[in-house]
Amino acid sequence: MVTTGLRTDPQDTSLDRENTHEIGNAHDLREVHPLQSLLPLLAQSLAHIADESAHMMVVTDADGRVLWRDGNPGVLRDDSPGVLRDGNSGVLRVATEPDRTEPCTDRPLMRVLHVQSRSAAPIIDPDTDRVLGCVDISGTARSPHPATVALVCATAKLAETQLALRMHERDERLRRRYEALGGHPGILLSPTGRVLSGDPLGTLGERLPLPAPGERMILRDGRFVLLEPFSDGYLLRAAPLTSAPTHLRLRGFLGEGSPTALVGEHRLPLSLRHAEILALLALHPGGLSAEQLSFHLYGDDGNPVTIRVEIHRLRAELGDTIGARPYRLTSPIEADFLELRGLLASPDPASLARVYAGPLLPRSESPEIRRERDEFEVQVRTCLLLRGSPDDLWAYAQTSGGREDFEILQRLATTLPATDHRAAAAQARLRA
Incomplete structure (x- = not known):
């Protein structure tokens, strides 16, 4: 041989x-x-x-x-x-x-x-x-x-x-070194970005895109963190704020409201296309190329040139809150849909019902936005049916997805007292 x-x-x-x-x-x-x-x-x-x-x-x-x-x-x-x-x-x-x-x-x-x-x-x-x-x-x-x-x-x-087996052995050695630090100072990542520890609720997913060491990034829940080398992997730690950065606040992205962006004291009404771009960048904190943004917005018919023009217009309004190569949000961000994503992992349906005003950008036809919108709707509805009080269910019944939801309305009609006006409203909708 x-x-x-x-x-x-x-x-x-x-x-x-x-x-x-x-x-x-x-x-x-x-x-x-x-x-x-x-x-x-x-x-x-x-x-x-x-x-x-x-x-x-x-x-x-x-x-x-x-x-x-x-x-x-x-x-x-x-x-x-x-x-x-x-x-x-x-x-x-x-x-x-x-x-x-x-x-x-x-x-x-x-x-x-x-x-x-x-x-x-x-x-x-x-x-x-x-x-x-x-x-x-x-x-x-x-x-x-x-x-x-x-x-x-x-x-x-x-x-x-x-x-x-070898991967799990490496992971275990890295976890032991992490635990030896005490107090879980940050989120532990493998060399390839897999989340190994420090995220007990699993809100970050199984893997994160890795920025350069020392570079700031924004997590799905809006936290601002720095990537630091640690042993054979990395740690994500809260980014120190030497000077107060400009916060980006996105409002009206859930339900029938008008999407707006607030940068410091500056309030900017957003077109649907600009709202879609900001939502996608917030949902993909690792950043997206022009080609990826174009595909998420338009599918196979997208044109990256159109995206570059829209990003140029957005940056003229929002300044340095949008970085390039790839396009990404570079400022601390708050958004109603990011808050909702965090609450979906918590055991508090009341907070969930308070935040969820309706579907994510309901007029959007973007393939990626529609996918995220459907996932939010299914998760919120399931959580409320499992753990929600009548007040929580009634709040959901006021959204576009809940107004004619047979199971939600039936639950309200059978659990609320007959003298409660909400039970009568649920019965009327069921008859209609």
Whole structure:
């Protein structure tokens, strides 16, 4: 059996002297790749079977560049149309056609390529959910064994399990160092932005976009924080205010009100389009590019040039509260919909009913705003039906979504005294 990252077999003449520098680059790529430490495990799982069945095992990176090959010596030495050398890097690739290479996909596959069969499965990084690489068994047989795909998939899952175990071990070491500080001074993040500790209600989600260390950012609940390196990860701490920054306050975004922005003492009525842009930037504190904003506002028909013009107009009114590259809010922000998002994680329906004046920007047709609006509506309604008092339910029944909500009205009609005018109103709406 020949085991090789590239062909290092003494009988192999496919890589001549002029490719020496390119081979070194391939070796460097293999040494720093996240799958490097798993290559012995992958080889142990598949190489012996590949050798005995006249196949070879190939491990590639996400772009299809070969990190490791192992298997039957005859197949490894065979320059068939399905195995090519990359003219740019000197590494080998598995190709579907003699002039085209194939990167990793995010699902297993089985193909017969000319006189070569290939069964492959991706290896997904549990930390980032991205494809790290691909493991496959290739050979000259026209018909691969039916169990080959299952075997390759099981090997890929084994590699992912090992990656997950190592990730959890790193996370636990980082948490122990964090807890040793005492008092939970901030929010603990992994090197890739996963939230590990300091957010017991889970309001920040599983992952945050990472700004540069020392750069201020705004969380979903409006808090202003700084990113600081900590051990092998990061801490988000409350940003010190050396001088009072200009606060941005967004009002009238929930319900039928008129959206406005308050910057200091300056009050700015907002058009629907400007309200949508500010809402999207507040809901995506890590920032959005012009292309992303355009897609969130218009879908596939959007034009980033239009977004840049609207941002220019907004910045003329709101000053330095909007940063660029990517577009983001740079001032401490307060907004009724951000307050609502925070309250949805709290056990106080009364506060929820007080804040929720109705759907988020109800006239907006933006795909992203509609998605957020629907999520708010479902969460608020569910919370009030589970824990809300008659007063809370009546407050919700005054919103556009609650006026004709059969379940809400029925609950009011049956729980309020018959002499209560709200019970009579609920009965009238039910009859209508």
